[in-house]
Amino acid sequence: MKTPEEERIVAVRRYLSGDPIESIYKDLGRTEQWLFKWVKRYDPTNPKWCESRSCAPHNIPNKTPMEIEKTVLSIRDRLKSANEFCGALAIQWAMEDLGYEKVISESTIKAILARYGKIESRKSSGRYKPKNIPYPKIEPNGKPN
Template sequence: MSSKNFWKEKEAVKDQKEYEKRSKAIHLYEEGCGFNKILRMVQRSRFWLSKWLKRYKEQGDKGLKDRSRAPRRIWRKISDLLVKKMLSIREELESHKTRRSAFCGIGAEVIHWELQRQKIRNIPKVWYG
């Protein structure tokens, strides 16, 4: 077994044990067991139990599963519409359709300036790295 698979398997077992611990705590709570007794049995904090009880009440058994911590969207991502607009401006500048393009060039600064001139919002900054 490769080490990568070993660690994946170990993580899966850990997640399963965590899920079982949450499930056990919820089951005890529904049976009328006291908060402090549950906390001692599962060896977790009051915040931990409150969090999972809230999720269980909102979503049922699905709420007891881990949620991904990965961002749901990439905040730096440029929209497809803006990319198309930038490419069309570049093509226009390359073909010298405008008098300005013959003198200004076709670099990022010129494209940025043209986007501003067209009053397009959320333009990414030109970065000199």
């Protein structure tokens, strides 16, 4: 079995040698679009022309700036050390008090706190424990006995 890179090289070589286009992509189990994509990318001066390119975006436009994340974390630490309420809503209020023009949403603050492991999970009391109190039986007429 050939690697994808070897398959691309073979396809482009066959195209350059003059093989019929339809036979090239059909022999490889590919589409005409795939063949022309790699013919277009072919560059004899670049040995890495046949490697896959990432489809990931080069930048993330909605990413929260690191300065804001650091501010959120420092406000939370300050509130926690003062034994005050240090949830997302309190951090949002503190940012307003500090004069930030754009205060980020509560959900964004929660996401930042979760990313840095600052959210403490509530400890549940465990499973339900019955109190061993008998409940009244309901008769077919709908009244308890």
